[in-house]
Amino acid sequence: MTTVTGTVSDFAFINPHALVTVDVTAPSTRNGEQWHGELTSPSSLARLGWNKNTLKPGDELSITGMPLKSGAPTMAIRKLVKNGEEIPIGGAGN
Numbered sequence: 435m436t437t438v439t440g441t442v443s444d445f446a447f448i449n450p451h452a453l454v455t456v457d458v459t460a461p462s463t464r465n466g467e468q469w470h471g472e473l474t475s476p477s478s479l480a481r482l483g484w485n486k487n488t489l490k491p492g493d494e495l496s497i498t499g500m501p502l503k504s505g506a507p508t509m510a511i512r513k514l515v516k517n518g519e520e521i522p523i524g525g526a527g528n
Contacts, residue, residue, distance in 0.1 A: 436509060437498040438469045445489035447476050452484075454511070456495050471497045471511040474524050482522045493517060 444455040452473040458466065473479060479488075489495070494517050499509035514521050 435498055435512065436501045437496060437513075438467075438507075439494075439496040440469070442489050442491050442493040442495050443468065444491065445486075447479070447484070447486040447488075450475055452476055452479055454489055454495070454497070454514075456497060458507075467507045469497070470508040471499060471514075472509070473511050473514075478524050482524055488521075489516065 438456060438458045440456040440458040442454060443457045444453075446453040452475070454471045454473065456469045456471065458469055476484070496515040497509065497511050498513040499511040501507075501509045511523060514523050
């Protein structure tokens with residue numbers, strides 16, 4: 435598992451999986467990189483109260499998940515903390 439912390443630069447509430455892009459600001463891993471995270475489907479997230487405005491550019495975010503084996507800065511998100519509060523993501527995460 436890998437955890438990165440930074441600010442949201444993009445959030446796409448689209449099928450088949452919602453996607454979030456985080457500009458990493460903490461030295462937790464590869465400081466200065468842009469990480470991409472994949473969540474579950476928008477319909478699953480909507481049942482948990484999510485919508486297209488749940489994450490906005492500038493939100494402080496920490497994501498934990500399984501990074502790609504290739505080493506690319508992309509992960510399947512298993513835990514998401516927004517502004518210090520864990521947000522339910524369903525599936526394996528919650």
